[in-house]
Amino acid sequence: MSKFSRNSPTIKPELVSIDRPFSNFDFIEEILPPDFPIHIPIQRLFSQVRQHEGKSLIIEQIEKSDDIKEEDEDIKQRNNDFQTSTIHRLSFFKKQIGHLNELSDTEPGDFLGYAVLKFNLFGSSLPIIRIYESVIKHSKHANNYIHGCPCWKCDVNSKSFEIDGYLYAQQNSISNVCAHVALRTAISRFSDQGDMTYREMNKIIGIDKSSNPIDGLDKDDLIKILNSAGANCQEAMKTADVPLRKWIYGGVESGFPAIVIFPVATSNDHHAIPIIGHTFNEDTWVPRAEMPSPLEGYFKVSDKIQYTPSEAFTDMFIIHDDNYGSNYCVPKDYFEGIKGASVLVPKPPNVLMDSIEAESIGSGYLIDFFPLIQDAGPWAKRLNFYHFIKLLVIRPVLIDGKRYVEHLRMIRGWDDKERITNEIFLGDFESQFGDEALWMVELSIPELFSANKRKLGEVILFADSPTTEQDYSSLCMARLPGYFIIYEGGGQAKPKFKVDKSGINCHVCLYGTSEH
Amino acid sequence: MVNREAEKKRKVLIGAMSGTAIEKTLPKMNDDVTIFLKRHKENKERFKKEIQFKVK
Numbered sequence: 208m209s210k211f212s213r214n215s216p217t218i219k220p221e222l223v224s225i226d227r228p229f230s231n232f233d234f235i236e237e238i239l240p241p242d243f244p245i246h247i248p249i250q251r252l253f254s255q256v257r258q259h260e261g262k263s264l265i266i267e268q269i270e271k272s273d274d275i276k277e278e279d280e281d282i283k284q285r286n287n288d289f290q291t292s293t294i295h296r297l298s299f300f301k302k303q304i305g306h307l308n309e310l311s312d313t314e315p316g317d318f319l320g321y322a323v324l325k326f327n328l329f330g331s332s333l334p335i336i337r338i339y340e341s342v343i344k345h346s347k348h349a350n351n352y353i354h355g356c357p358c359w360k361c362d363v364n365s366k367s368f369e370i371d372g373y374l375y376a377q378q379n380s381i382s383n384v385c386a387h388v389a390l391r392t393a394i395s396r397f398s399d400q401g402d403m404t405y406r407e408m409n410k411i412i413g414i415d416k417s418s419n420p421i422d423g424l425d426k427d428d429l430i431k432i433l434n435s436a437g438a439n440c441q442e443a444m445k446t447a448d449v450p451l452r453k454w455i456y457g458g459v460e461s462g463f464p465a466i467v468i469f470p471v472a473t474s475n476d477h478h479a480i481p482i483i484g485h486t487f488n489e490d491t492w493v494p495r496a497e498m499p500s501p502l503e504g505y506f507k508v509s510d511k512i513q514y515t516p517s518e519a520f521t522d523m524f525i526i527h528d529d530n531y532g533s534n535y536c537v538p539k540d541y542f543e544g545i546k547g548a549s550v551l552v553p554k555p556p557n558v559l560m561d562s563i564e565a566e567s568i569g570s571g572y573l574i575d576f577f578p579l580i581q582d583a584g585p586w587a588k589r590l591n592f593y594h595f596i597k598l599l600v601i602r603p604v605l606i607d608g609k610r611y612v613e614h615l616r617m618i619r620g621w622d623d624k625e626r627i628t629n630e631i632f633l634g635d636f637e638s639q640f641g642d643e644a645l646w647m648v649e650l651s652i653p654e655l656f657s658a659n660k661r662k663l664g665e666v667i668l669f670a671d672s673p674t675t676e677q678d679y680s681s682l683c684m685a686r687l688p689g690y691f692i693i694y695e696g697g698g699q700a701k702p703k704f705k706v707d708k709s710g711i712n713c714h715v716c717l718y719g720t721s722e723h
Numbered sequence: 724m725v726n727r728e729a730e731k732k733r734k735v736l737i738g739a740m741s742g743t744a745i746e747k748t749l750p751k752m753n754d755d756v757t758i759f760l761k762r763h764k765e766n767k768e769r770f771k772k773e774i775q776f777k778v779k
Contacts (some may be wrong), residue, residue, distance in 0.1 A: 209746065242750065332745050353754060372774070384778060384779050385778060386778035386779075387778070390731065403742070407724075421779060422777075422779075423777035423779040424777070424778050424779055425775070425776065425778075426774055426776060429778070441767075442770050442771065443767070443770055443774075444773065445773055446766050446771055448759070448766070449763070449766070468776050470776075475777075476777060476778070476779040477776040477777060477779070478778065478779045479778045494731055504726055507760065508755060508756055508759045509753075509755030509756070509759060510755070511753060511755050512753075512755050512756065512759075547743060547776075549770075549774045549776065561767075563763060564760060564763065567756050567760065567763075568760070570756075571752075571753065571756035575749060575752055575753065578749060579747050579749070594765075599772050604729060605758055624752050629740070629741060631737065631739045631740070632739040632740060632741075635735050635736055635739040636736060636739075638735075639732040639736065640732065656762070669729060670730075676757050676760060677752065677754065677756040677757050677760070678757075679752075680726045680729065681729075683729070683733070684736060691740070693733055693735075693736055693737050693740070694733060695737065695746065696730075699750065699752050699754070700751050701748055701749075701750075701751070702748065703746060703747075703748050703753055704746070704747050704748070704749070705737045705744050705745075705746055706744060706745055706746075706747050707740040707741055707743065707744035708741065708743060708744075710745075
């Protein structure tokens with residue numbers, strides 16, 4: 208018996224060619240009640256497959272997994288009219304498959320993802336059809352960035368396939384609501400199994416046979432479930448200093464989906480959706496046109512510390528919405544205008560410093576350190592000038608020490624020769640900080656950041672540092688053109704540093720970019 | 724990471740620097756960020772009280 212339906216054994220497989228002249232509309236209308244032949248999430252699912260040039264669909268009637276049986280029982284307890292359910296798994300392939308036997312000839316890249324459709328059948332009302340869960344390859348557009356995607360194993364006619372992505376699901380409105388499905392998406396970065404059943408969630412928040420999840424989940428419920436999955440949680444709303452998008456970006460840029468909660472216009476209730484990624488527009492006009500001003504696209508810590516945050520180059524956030532489907536884009540400022548909108552940003556439990564603290568502390572250190580590198584050549588001079596005209600670009604990313612050392616070993620100067628050669632330093636960094644959660648606050652300037660996706664340095668901060676002061680206690684080290692910089696002591700009054708040549712005097716690729 | 728542990732680990736890194744590493748000092752650091760962070764911390768405390776919702 209499988210715990211999750213993506214791994215359930217097949218009962219009856221069927222192969223369908225979905226290349227032209229196959230019609231998505233005809234197919235979907237056939238499986239829906241004739242009185243209401245529209246299902247937006249299923250139509251969105253098939254549209255994404257069409258965008259990926261999907262050619263083959265395998266439809267399997269599958270055995271009921273543990274989570275499906277649990278859900279059936281939980282629905283029955285709350286709705287006596289519920290009779291049973293039927294389950295179909297739809298798996299999509301880019302390759303034209305002529306026969307089911309040819310599944311074994313497919314390449315890993317041919318698998319475009321899957322969806323489990325659950326038909327809940329009632330005695331006196333129409334069946335309710337929903338996408339119980341789905342993972343579809345995200346957009347083929349190169350400017351889409353979805354970090355930290357889990358890898359899901361899915362069985363198709365007894366053969367195992369893998370797909371990377373954040374799980375999408377629809378609520379059943381009886382034993383779970385939109386908060387449950389948003390949580391499923393966010394939890395996949397934390398839970399050991401990458402998933403949690405709705406009954407498990409309800410148990411954590413004390414919803415049993417006698418209580419009703421459709422009465423709604425409150426903030427404490429969501430936080431309790433995230434905590435149980437192993438996540439710490441930051442709650443936030445828009446303030447005069449910090450827009451909501453900055454909190455969202457701080458999570459998704461490091462690979463942790465955020466959950467946005469906002470009031471529904473037609474009632475007093477709220478809706479929850481997970482935000483899983485963002486777009487990056489290298490030609491965006493706004494951050495240049497509004498520099499330097501305290502308007503959107505610019506961030507001001509103080510009169511001295513002002514810069515363009517990397518999220519200024521983001522046009523859209525990538526979201527799932529259980530009402531409408533998966534992998535949509537929403538303008539990054541959409542939620543700023545909704546009164547009462549808030550966000551929950553899950554993060555690893557040992558991370559006490561948030562992305563905004565990291566960005567502001569890191570930018571403060573970087574700017575303070577410019578006098579230490581005056582002899583480092585043209586890029587040091589450029590940094591000083593770009594700071595003077597308030598045109599620095601700052602990007603915070605949460606990593607661990609091992610990944611930072613990998614990054615340092617890989618980066619090269621623009622001539623492709625300059626590199627870090629002090630292996631003893633790199634080895635000691637890994638042994639001392641390999642398992643530490645670190646904020647890497649990257650420093651760049653316009654064009655170098657947006658067009659080349661390159662940077663001039665970074666400051667490394669201890670993410671488990673509870674400090675809210677810029678007193679060097681949270682500072683691990685910094686790398687700027689030409690030099691490594693490590694704090695030695697002296698306190699805030701007369702800070703003392705050890706400065707050593709790094710071997711790289713110019714710019715290197717940003718962390719996580721394709722060159723890396 | 725507690726301060727003492729961080730200090731110890733930073734010393735190991737300094738020990739791994741090359742023989743040409745030099746010591747430099749800065750004048751008193753600017754405390755602009757500290758002012759921002761204090762306000763930020765107050766906001767985070769406020770969020771705990773003000774954010775309330777029922778998601779259906």
